[in-house]
Amino acid sequence: MGNSWVDTLDSFELISPIDGRVIGLVADCGPEEALRAIDASEEAFELWKATSVDTRYQILSRWAQLIVEEKNQLAEIMALEMGKPLKEGKKEVDYAASFVWWYAEEAKRIYGLTIPAPMPSKRIVVLYEPVGPVLAITPWNFPAAMVTRKAAAAIAAGCTIIIKPAEHSPLTATFLAFLWDKAGGPPGVLQVLPTANPERLCKVFFDDFRIRKISFTGSIPVGKAIYREAAKTLKGVLLELGGNAPMIVFADADIDTAIREAIQAKFRNAGQACVAVNRLYVEKKISEPFCSKLVEETKKLVLGDPLLPSTDIGPLVGEQSLHKIHSLLADVLEKGGKILCGGKSQGLYFAPTIVWVSDPSARILSEEIFGPVLPVIPFEMEREVISWANATNYGLASYVMTSDLKRAFRLSEALRFGIVGINDGRPSCCQAPFGGIKESGIGREGGQWGIKEFLETKYLSFNLD
Numbered sequence: 001m002g003n004s005w006v007d008t009l010d011s012f013e014l015i016s017p018i019d020g021r022v023i024g025l026v027a028d029c030g031p032e033e034a035l036r037a038i039d040a041s042e043e044a045f046e047l048w049k050a051t052s053v054d055t056r057y058q059i060l061s062r063w064a065q066l067i068v069e070e071k072n073q074l075a076e077i078m079a080l081e082m083g084k085p086l087k088e089g090k091k092e093v094d095y096a097a098s099f100v101w102w103y104a105e106e107a108k109r110i111y112g113l114t115i116p117a118p119m120p121s122k123r124i125v126v127l128y129e130p131v132g133p134v135l136a137i138t139p140w141n142f143p144a145a146m147v148t149r150k151a152a153a154a155i156a157a158g159c160t161i162i163i164k165p166a167e168h169s170p171l172t173a174t175f176l177a178f179l180w181d182k183a184g185g186p187p188g189v190l191q192v193l194p195t196a197n198p199e200r201l202c203k204v205f206f207d208d209f210r211i212r213k214i215s216f217t218g219s220i221p222v223g224k225a226i227y228r229e230a231a232k233t234l235k236g237v238l239l240e241l242g243g244n245a246p247m248i249v250f251a252d253a254d255i256d257t258a259i260r261e262a263i264q265a266k267f268r269n270a271g272q273a274c275v276a277v278n279r280l281y282v283e284k285k286i287s288e289p290f291c292s293k294l295v296e297e298t299k300k301l302v303l304g305d306p307l308l309p310s311t312d313i314g315p316l317v318g319e320q321s322l323h324k325i326h327s328l329l330a331d332v333l334e335k336g337g338k339i340l341c342g343g344k345s346q347g348l349y350f351a352p353t354i355v356w357v358s359d360p361s362a363r364i365l366s367e368e369i370f371g372p373v374l375p376v377i378p379f380e381m382e383r384e385v386i387s388w389a390n391a392t393n394y395g396l397a398s399y400v401m402t403s404d405l406k407r408a409f410r411l412s413e414a415l416r417f418g419i420v421g422i423n424d425g426r427p428s429c430c431q432a433p434f435g436g437i438k439e440s441g442i443g444r445e446g447g448q449w450g451i452k453e454f455l456e457t458k459y460l461s462f463n464l465d
């Protein structure tokens with residue numbers, strides 16, 4: 001807390017999904033620690049908001065550098081605490097650092113405005129100021145990038161930030177805080193409070209007027225609850241919630257590209273990504289050859305110990321995910337579907353699976369799978385597949401595979417999602433606006449949009465008469 005490590009009365013066991021072993025005891029922060037953190041955050045805010053953008057740039061750059069230098073260590077921590085394979089973990093560390101580099105630079109570009117006034121004696125000036133202390137609540141599936149995507153933008157804007165990481169991944173966030181300290185980050189600007197009881201801890205933050213913004217990434221039900229809580233003291237909210245991404249493959253697509261991108265978009269992080277393909281619509285006239293090639297490529301993915309460099313897919317994060325996936329598959333099979341490959345699990349290790357779905361009422365098409373299972377559905381008409389793709393309350397990512405330029409534009413405009421990947425299964429990057437519409441969220445992270453979430457607009461009216 002501040003920049004010092006604090007002992008708590010309680011702790012909780014951190015269990016690795018690799019083999020169910022206890023890998024550590026983590027401080028279980030409660031209301032007392034929450035209040036201390038808010039005091040420190042408020043005190044630090046007065047100093048941090050007044051720092052020069054050069055200072056912010058230098059500290060953030062050093063933080064980014066240290067994150068990259070500790071890539072192997074961070075990847076190992078992620079593998080141990082939430083099961084991400086090392087090779088993916090290293091990519092995530094680069095992705096996490098890219099936000100810090102980006103916002104180190106973006107701090108320099110918080111430009112105000114002057115506006116021609118209605119009278120010769122008046123001047124209008126518009127300034128952007130940091131919103132104040134921020135609470136960030138992050139998920140376990142991208143334990144490094146979801147922290148830096150929020151923290152770097154908030155800190156660059158001049159805010160202070162308190163991070164409450166997910167119960168499955170407190171160590172990655174804590175290690176990032178250690179690196180922040182090492183980079184010369186001042187006390188109280190970035191704090192991490194792990195807990196086994198998020199509701200009890202976060203109530204203190206929700207009720208405290210001094211927290212002026214909540215940036216949340218996680219599931220839709222929790223996002224909605226946070227939205228209600230934030231309303232009590234009218235805090236701003238940034239909500240990055242779940243997805244149910246369609247990928248539509250037209251017969252005119254480059255099939256090798258479509259398969260490569262589908263595999264990438266589905267099996268990254270064992271399907272535990274908000275932008276993961278949840279429904280793969282394939283034009284009927286190519287569906288058979290497409291599926292056999294897709295199955296052939298999927299079978300090449302290596303399932304196993306995430307600490308081994310050859311592993312592509314590690315364990316699921318917990319039992320709850322496992323039960324959900326088995327139940328979604330059982331429902332598909334009951335409704336006439338067919339497993340084309342995979343479908344089996346051993347412990348938390350679930351084989352990469354392709355399943356043919358013939359009944360549109362299958363639950364797997366309307367719920368977020370969050371695991372390595374790819375449902376394939378044939379279609380015949382463009383208009384029909386657009387309406388199927390849009391028939392969801394989710395609105396995060398969507399994908400179109402086509403070589404027809406006119407179709408690419410038509411589909412980009414017709415799909416009601418915040419992100420459309422055109423022949424691209426991995427659109428996420430630090431430069432672009434990431435976020436959803438409908439129930440997938442409010443606001444955007446990344447690029448020039450991410451920093452604006454942490455800025456207020458102030459209007460100065462000068463009367464020179």
Ligand SMILES: NC(=O)c1ccc[n+]([C@@H]2O[C@H](COP(=O)([O-])OP(=O)(O)OC[C@H]3O[C@@H](n4cnc5c(N)ncnc54)[C@H](O)[C@@H]3O)[C@@H](O)[C@H]2O)c1
Pocket residue numbers: 137138139140141142146164165166167198199202217218219220222223225240241242243273274275368370396435436441
């Ligand atoms: N849109 C995005 O950018 C994005 C990115 C990653 C994950 N997600 C979504 O996150 C979900 C998976 O992550 P998850 O299982 O960790 O989600 P989750 O909603 O269960 O938990 C997310 C965070 O909220 C905390 N939390 C849970 N209940 C809370 C409460 N009552 N008060 C305060 N905090 C609470 C958790 O401890 C965790 O830190 C999926 O739906 C996925 O699509 C979205």
Ligand SMILES: O=CCCC(=O)O
Pocket residue numbers: 141142145272273274275428434
């Ligand atoms: O889980 C969703 C976040 C991953 C991403 O930023 O691509």
